[in-house]
Amino acid sequence: MVDGLGLRERKKLRTRRALIEAALRLFEEKGYEETTVAEIAAAADISTRTFFSYFASKEDVLFFDGQARVDAIIEMIAQRRAEESVVEILLRVAEMGMRMAERDAVMELDPLRVRLIMSVPALQARALRLLFDTQLQMAEALHRVYPEDIDLVEAAAAVGALIGAMKLAIMVGLDRGDPPARTWAAARRGVEIAMLGLGSVGVRPAGAGAAAPGREQSRATG
Numbered sequence: 007m008v009d010g011l012g013l014r015e016r017k018k019l020r021t022r023r024a025l026i027e028a029a030l031r032l033f034e035e036k037g038y039e040e041t042t043v044a045e046i047a048a049a050a051d052i053s054t055r056t057f058f059s060y061f062a063s064k065e066d067v068l069f070f071d072g073q074a075r076v077d078a079i080i081e082m083i084a085q086r087r088a089e090e091s092v093v094e095i096l097l098r099v100a101e102m103g104m105r106m107a108e109r110d111a112v113m114e115l116d117p118l119r120v121r122l123i124m125s126v127p128a129l130q131a132r133a134l135r136l137l138f139d140t141q142l143q144m145a146e147a148l149h150r151v152y153p154e155d156i157d158l159v160e161a162a163a164a165v166g167a168l169i170g171a172m173k174l175a176i177m178v179g180l181d182r183g184d185p186p187a188r189t190w191a192a193a194r195r196g197v198e199i200a201m202l203g204l205g206s207v208g209v210r211p212a213g214a215g216a217a218a219p220g221r222e223q224s225r226a227t228g
Contacts, residue, residue, distance in 0.1 A: 022060050022070070024050040029067040030118055038126050065132060068119055075106055076140050083147040092152055093201050096168050100197045104172075104190055117180045137173075141165050171200035
């Protein structure tokens, strides 16, 4: 992810990661409300002023990756491939989103991050607002590229089914302590159920080498 970046950019990425990791450690040790921005900055060996050049608040630290992922998803939808169906683009969007999350250097700290967001009311409210805004942006983008095929309500329903299945599958995996590989496998299964239909529940998932039939089915249902 940092290949090709200059020294200044690499240093900024390291500082940003240090702030995220320091904040998560302090939130776990002291509690979210009890941790101050000054303490996070000190733990990352930077000034409080420098902290605010990376994040507007300690709350923003926990949502560090949201906007970049949303921007990438909207861009992918906007540049859909010729003859690509609604289901196909949503499957591709889901896969890209999961690959971005898997590559994240802070992935191993995500269970703590989820626990914090689910246990602190202010963070819960922020997460729900961001989730709603993200899904609405995705639905609007989907409708824009398929104006003759789906209306905004249908686009919203499709996006809601996709994101809901994927998010809940991930949360179940994190809650029961699954390793990252198993958690992401569950997320992909959730996406498969959402996009290919409830008829796939209880059916053994196809192996990696048997992806073509799924694509053909998605083309038919899209």
